[in-house]
Amino acid sequence: MLDKLERLPADIILGLAAACRADPNPAKVDLSVGIYMDEQGLCPVFESVRRAQQALVGEEVTKAYMAPAGDEAFNLGMQRLVLGEGSPALLDARVGSIQTPGGCGALRIGAEIIRAAAPDARVWVSDPTWPNHFPLLSSVGLSFKTYRYYDPASHDVDFDAMVADLKGATAGDVVLLHGCCHNPCGADLALQQWAVIADMAERQGFTPFIDFAYQGLGDGLDRDAAGMRLMVARLPEVIIAASCSKNMGLYRERVGIVLFVCRDETNAQALVSQGLVAGRRIYSMPPAHGALLAGRILSNPALEASWRDELAAMCQRINGLRSGLRQRLEQESGRDFGFIEREKGMFSFLGLSVEQAQRLRREYSIYMLDSSRINVAGVNDHNLDYLATSVAAVL
C-alpha cells in the first residue's frame, strides 16, 4: 500500500537554504529563509531567553502535560503584548486565547474555527502572500480568493486595487491580513488604510483574520500593532494568530497563540472550547518549553524589560541594514532602491527577474527566492559589498 506514494519535492524555501548550506563557496550568502541572523550569520539566543531558561531548568519539577490551552502566564502575557496594556477588549473579557505550536499552529486553529462557524467561508488572501498560508488554511477545507496587494512598479501597496477587490468580500467571508512586516513584500498598510479596511469590514460584515508573526520587527512592539488594534477596537470579531518565533527567537520551540476577539465573554469562551477540541484532534497537547520561557519573560518585569531592549536593538539593526543595502545598491547600480528603506521587517523583493535571481545563485552563490524576495536580516557587514556588486552585475 505505502509503496504507491511518490516522493514530493522539498519546500522551495527550505530547499534553497539546504542548497546554500551544501555550497562550498566561502563567499556564499543565504537570504532565503525568514530567520534573523546577526553579524556573524548566526540566529542568536536572546540573553533574556537564556536567563529564563536557566531559571526554568533549575525550578522545573514535572514534565506532565500542559493544560490544553497552554501556560496561563504565557496566555495572559501575550494577550497584553498583542492587544496592548489596558486594551478595552481585554477589560471587557471578550478575548479568548489558546497557546499553539508556533504561529502556524495558530493559523491552523483559526482556520478550524472559521470552518466550524462557516463551512463555505472564502478566505481572501493578499497577492502575494506567504506560500504556507495555502496548505495551512486549505487543509481544513476552506477555499480562497485573492486580493491585489503589492504593486511591483511602485514597490508599495496597491491600495486602490486592494479596496476594489475586497468590495467582493461578504458576511461569512474572512480576510487574511498581515499585521505588520508583510511576508514576502515588506510593504505594510498605513494606519489610515487599516481604518478603511475596518470600515469595509463593518459595512460588508467580513471577519478579519490577522497573521501577526513579526510584532516588534518593523517599527517596535506597539507601533507594529497599531493597525491590528484599530481593527480590534472597531469590530465585534477578529481572529489573530501571533508567534514568538521571530520576536523572541524561539523558532524551534514552536510558540504561538491564537486570540479570538469576540462579541462577548460567552462567545470568547465558546471559541476557546472549539479551538481546544480542534487542537486535541490535531496535536493533542501544546509543547511546554518555549511557552514557559515566553510566559516567564512576560510575567517578570526585569526579564521583560531586557527582552524589549534586545528586540528593539534587533529591529534597529534590521532597519540599519535596510539603509545600508539601499545605499550600496544605489552606488553600485545607479538605480533607485529607496523602497528597501520604506519597507518593514525582514523581507523585500529586490525587483529582479527570475533569470537574474537564478544567475545570482548559480554564479555568485547568493541565495534568494526566484521572485527576488530576500531576507534582509541575512545581510551583514561582511557580505554587503559582495551582495551589492553582484546584484549590480546581473542587473
Ligand SMILES: Cc1ncc(COP(=O)(O)O)c(C=O)c1O
Ligand atoms: C507570514 C508568516 N506567518 C506565520 C509564520 C509562522 O511561523 P511559526 O510557525 O514559525 O511561528 C511565519 C513564519 O515564517 C510567517 O512568515
